Amino acid sequence: MDVTGRDLRALFSTNDHSVRADEAFTNRSLQWEVVAAALTAHLEHISAPGFDAGDLEAARDHVLVFHGVGGIGKTTLSRMLEAALTDAGRRPSQWGEPGWPADRILPVRIDLARSAGTDFEQIVLTIRAALTRIRRPLPAFDLALRRYWEANHPGEPLEEYLRRSTLGSRFGQALPQQMQSALADVAQALMLPGTIGSAVGQITGALVGALRERRQTVRALAGCARLADLLEAEPDLDALSFYPHLLAWELARLPQGRRVVPVVLLDTVEDIGDRTRRDLERLIQRTVWLLPNAFWVITGRSRLQWADPALQGQLDYTGPAAWPGLAHTAAPAARAQTSGARQILVGDFSPEDCDDYLARRLTRHGQPLISEAVRQVITARSHGLPLYLDLSVARFLELSRSSRAPRPGDFDHDFPALIARTLSDLTPDERHVLRSVSLLDAFDVPLATRAAGLAHEGPALRLTERPFVREDPFGLWPFHLHGLIRSALRTTDDTTDDRWSERDWQQAAQRAFTTLGEQHPTTAGPDRRLLIACLRQGLRLARDHRLDLGWLTPAAWTYVSDSIWEPLAPPDTDSTALDTAADALVELLSALARRQHQHRSHTVTRLTTVIDSRLLPHDLQHMALYYRAKAHRDLGDSPASRQGMQAVADGQSRLAAAARRGLAHLARIAGDFPTALATARTLGWEGRHHRIQGDIWWPHGAMDRAAAAYAAARDEAEHHAVTGERANSQAHRAFALAFTDPTAAENELALAEQLLAGLDLRATTLITHIAALARDAGRTDGGVDDRAQVLRAEISAAGVTYTELALDLVLAFHHAVRDDQDQVAEAIAGLRENTRGGDYAYYSDIAAFMARLPLEEASSALWIDGAEPTRQRWRSLVTARRDHLCTPR
Incomplete structure (x- = not known):
């Protein structure tokens, strides 16, 4: 961040002379990089042998537009660009060195704000007055301008106008002197007698005749092919807008040692009119087009529409072929250099830049006056909008005049000025839509x-x-309001x-x-x-x-x-x-x-x-x-x-x-499997009948039957386009097959994970993790115990009790496969303790079935085909897994 000057409004808001109020400029290095790159490319373009400043048909790429919401810092950026191009000492150190000689660049900043009262005449005069720095007349342009002035301001000498206006203080009185010199040179070439000051009309007529006759005496101006036509045209405002063509010609023929490139910075361009009244915009656009060897940096709230073919007839030069760089609104500055776009959205400050801005804006003895806590609140509410930061600084000074120091809570605040700035250039209908x-x-x-x-x-x-x-x-709806603007409204x-x-x-x-x-x-x-x-x-x-x-x-x-x-x-x-x-x-x-x-x-x-x-x-x-x-x-x-x-x-x-x-689930949980199965068969699709049956068959060790039921549930869910149920059924299918066929389970788990992608089904996801443990049960290299410990913590955080019981059952299967009777006995004891309420009490029975252990406390479960067939099926799963692990792979 660099300081650009004193903030007088803030300075006159307090009696405390120790408070320093500075206009702080937050580093816009990305925007500077875009300007530097574009200007460098422009200099190379106009220096190329094939460049012709008088070419009226070539596409234009000499305009750079920065647009953004009111208060985002566009005017400050424009001023800093002018300062950086004028004096290297005022360029922020973060911006780096440009790749062109400083004396070749001539910055000219023009504020188009209504409050500045800038009209088209003043725009043209400002550009010409700035060019007095090259210390030589520009006769073709100067003669046309003098003729225009005398025709439209009779009795008001240009010298007097410049003396009374700000142009005199900015550029001195060199312009009248250079114009007089140009007139004298032309009169001498034409061998005209009399006083030059009163002979503009005579000079013009004689020069037009000489140009038409191609006299040798005016060969210096004869190269300007359209000069005679411009001098013969009615010297009105419309003709004035074509005179920049003469400036372009004059600049192009400057000697190599005196050749300069004007960088014209037009600020507050939104104030030149609206979408239906484009009179001033048409004159400005014509000026920009006819002065292609200058570089233009335009700042305003809205992007330029010059590349829109629909404006044909309202403006002279329109469409993407004419303005390729303006054909699409660029993105932020970070992407502008690679995209070739010439319309740059000025973005919000980062939180770090906001804090830096506030810390430097008001200081006492070199230390920030606004405390860090207050700065954090302002930064959070600002959404990065510099105008909000300025308004908050003003509020800070207002509160400081009271008997207490401003506190963070004082800045939980919105400003009506934000609304006024946002609505200022909208039509009534646009304001109505904005509020809506x-x-x-x-x-x-x-x-x-x-x-x-x-x-x-x-x-x-x-x-x-x-x-x-x-x-x-x-986005489904692609547009949204800037966060702070929306909040303020x-x-x-x-x-x-x-x-x-x-x-x-x-x-x-x-x-x-x-x-x-x-x-x-x-x-x-x-x-x-x-x-x-x-x-x-x-x-x-x-x-x-x-x-x-x-x-x-x-x-x-x-x-x-x-x-x-x-x-x-x-x-x-x-x-x-x-x-x-x-x-x-x-x-x-x-x-x-x-x-x-x-x-x-x-x-x-x-x-x-x-x-x-x-x-x-x-x-x-x-x-x-x-x-x-x-x-x-x-x-x-x-x-x-x-x-x-x-x-x-x-x-x-x-x-x-x-x-x-x-x-039905509750009946199953209680061990009343016949009731649960009878109920499941009456439920139909809406009651998820297939999944309920799968939930009944797997506790019986009938894994193939359960897997088939889950597959039917998955397919039915897919038919009805119920994504969550499809993923849930597939996860349970993988769980059932994880006990019978680890290879098949691998593929089923992969499908379950694919179906769960993008879904937020925590319990189902836990089931897939438990299924992965069942798939690896009995292996010594699977890290089953460690993975189970991590999974238990996740289950506890979720508060899904039944999944923890399923985890314990899978661990009992793991220990039974490894024939670790002590671990199985411990698992059975844990399951019995955790199911004393009656729910899932049959899990301890299943664990005993796996390890071929007697039932010390048999549950009250009502098995579909009896306890003994269920015991045999579970024991077969254990022995089959042992055989699988012993088989060479």
Whole structure:
């Protein structure tokens, strides 16, 4: 960072003379690199033998555009570029040395802001006045300019105008002297008598005649083929815009030792007009085109549209063939050099740059006046926008005038000035659309138009071209607002004349919500990404604006039907303050999604809060009851789970079949396999009948039968496009086959992992890890015990009790294969202790079956075909694994 000068406004905000208020410039080295590279390429281009400054048809690549939101630092960048090109000593050290001689560059900065009062005449005069530094007349241009001035400013000498304007102080009075010298030289060449000052018309007429007759006396100007036409044309403002062609010719014929390249920096270009009034823009664009040996750096809020073919007729030179570098809005500066783009989006400050800026902005005895804690808060709220930093500095000084030092909490603050700056150059319709889309995380043109309640898309389309609208071409809705601008529009007291009332905001929220509802898919499947996007935005709108649930109810059912559990916005706040149905639905879906990352006891607590609020409609209330019952089951609380499942099954809601499946699970968990199997056969697809049967057959050691049932469940889920169920069934198939065929299990696990990719199914993922241990059971090189220890910690964090019992069972299988009777006995004791409540008590029976041990405390399990066949099947799995491990591979 380098300091560019004193901040007088801040300096006059305090009586403390020890406070130093400086205008701090945060290093924009990437932007400088783009300028340096482009200027270097321009110098090489105009120095090439084939370059012709008078070529009116060649494409132009001598313009560089920096655009960005108001307050991003474009004007500061423009000033620093001027300073760096003028004086190497003022160039920030981080910017490095340029690759051109300093005396060859002539920077000319022109502020086009309305407050500066710059008109087209002044633009032309400024460029010509800057060229007085080469200390020689430019007769072709000077004669045309003098003729224009006398025709349009009769009685006002140019010398007097320059003396009264800022141009005189910037460039002195060299311009009138050089123009007089040019006129004298032309008069002498034409052998005209009289006073030169009063003979401009006579000189012009004589020169035109001499040029037409190709007299030898004016051979110096005869090379300018269009000079006579320009001198004969009516000397109006339109003709003035063509005179830069004469400047280009004059610059091209300068002697090698005096040849310079003007670098014209046009700032605040957004103030030269709007999208329908382009009169001044047309004159400026013509000037830029006709002066190709100059280099132009243009800064403004919006990108230049000169490469848009649709502007043909409004501007003289349009289309991508004319302006190849302007044909696409470049990306950030980091990619501009490689892409060849000439439109650069000025990005936000990094957090480090924000802190550095604030630390240097106000100092006392060389130390930062703004404390680190305050700087952190300002930086976090600024989203990297320099204007916010400046406004915060002003607030800091305002608060400092009170009796206490500013604290971090004082800067949890929004500024109305941000809104005023953002809205200042928008049309009323564009402002209306902007406020509407501030309600949305992302949008496209149709969504923005509908949210604004407009019948035509033009305002929304124009708004997307503004720099505070960011674009993600890969997003479902590609546009989103700059974070700080969006926050300010939604939360700051609006003092503008067309500010919205609370009713206006409410109506806009309802329009946006309704439009999202029209887009959301009604079935799970390939449109799930759109479903999640609609839910995220719709939930936030409904919660923040207390809207009726409407389409969110069917969308919630579509969300849970696929069992994928993507995180949903708004962020998970674990809030217990539920006031509306929307609050309750947000908490319900958030709890369901977050249960993949939280202990199941936390899920129970959150769902109980939703259920007790009684804010949800009947069917969604049953959704909460069902998933709480599932969480109770995972925690090993079968009575609570059974009570919840029975309530949902009796209620005939959408989850009634799933609840009956849950009751079948509970019967299986209790060891009542006949009841579980009979129930499973009545469930159909909605009750996941095939998967339930697989869950019944594998405890019997009938792994092939279980694997076939799981495969049928997987295929049925694929037919119904239920991604989560497909992955879950495949994981359980891999688990069953892991006991019988390690090679086949390897392939099944790979498929399970492939189907789980991108899904958030924690319990299912744990099953695949347990299956991998079963696949490696009995091996001495598999690290089974160490891997089991790590997996046990993951299971404990998840609070999914039944998976830990399955892990213990797999370890018992591992020890039985290795014929480690002590370890098997220890595993049986552990299983018996952990299943004393009755659930999964038959796991200790299975462990004894594996090792051919007697049942000291047989469970009350009701086996489908009796205990003895089950014992034989499990023992056969152990002996088969031993044979497999002994077989050379």
